Amino acid sequence: MQELKDEVKKLLEQGSIAGFLGMIATTSGVVPHLFVADKADEIEKLTTGDVRYSLVQILRWIAVRHPDDKFGIMCRACDERAMTEMFRNSQLSMDKVVMLGIPCTDELRIACECEEPTPKSLLFGQSTAKKWDKADVERIDAMETEERLDWWTEQLGKCIKCYGCRNSCPMCFCRVCTLNDDPLVKRGEIPSEFPSFHLTRAFHMAGRCVDCGLCEEACPMDIPIRTIYRKVRLVVGELTNFWTGESKGKSPLAELGDGTFPIQ
């Protein structure tokens, strides 16, 4: 932890970053915060906490307003995967970001069912991998088609359309969102249309979702939506061998390819 504070202090003092996006402990809880050189004393209150935020999105908003400045960001492994996709999708530029990796606590790792909790940029400490065993997806895969429809109707029927899943997602960066586009996904009605609402979002997560789980954490109705996105990630991975947050190069969905992809 001290390692992180020292590093942030050093980077800010050197002026190599204009600010560091991390989390701060306040009397009302742990919240995202941009640490700047002028208020160096705040760095004492920098914390890795036990909560998660979509820091990556916040950094994107900051970067849009300050395109010439370089910023540091605190990265859990999931944040780091999201950053990889942000770079790939030209939402942030690699030379304007310094990532400082932090480990996650055991509680968090277990609660997140994290697939790979160790960021490559890990600065201190360690995370022991607790591999996700695909059980949630496999359980649904094993059902009969009709049973699956029942299960999802019941689950997705609880949706109150708060848009929390979209708003908390580090990978939702489109300016205009299809979920607000009335002809495609009906607005102002609950429950949400089945399957339009969730299927639309799921399709949009193809080649994007980094399986951070923030959506499910945000869902007030306890809908296991992450399972759908995990499935999307697996589908894209199996079809094209592209794994979000890990693979190098362009996404096969952003490229036309060579035409050898067969009808299936």
Add this chain to the structure above:
Amino acid sequence: MADESGSPFEPKIVAFCCNWCTYAGADLAGGMRLKYEPNFVTVRVMCSARVSPHFIIRAFQEGADGVFIGGCHIGDCHYVKGNYITAKRVAIMKRLLEFLGIPKERLHLVWIAASEGDKYAREVDAFTEKVRAMGPSPLKQVRFWKDATVSKKIYKSEAAAETPAGA
């Protein structure tokens, strides 16, 4: 398969046909006076790549029993590589539909050239027959209770009880 009113089930299929090949193929099939099933509601699109995933979702949402996409053969797309992306999209979409409980067979992609009028007629017949055998889209049974916090699917029996026969 029969609906509540007792008449045999006739599927409604939304077909997206690309202007340059499949639609021209359909034209040819008509010109050749080929006989094929009349269940398709055809939407002409400029390229199979114009069929955004939302079109597919929307069609199913509005009650289509099947969705058919026809494009040019690989290498023949008039926008050079449009159909490359169609193939990927459909492959992903099929798997997602299946995961949510909508049989993937209800979505069908095929390449039909402008000269393949007979192939068009055969494909229409085969797909119509397949969807007819599968019965109405399961999404038609999905209803949500307006005021309940927990929704559920209405099963055929309940739906029948709700709507008087013949209605």
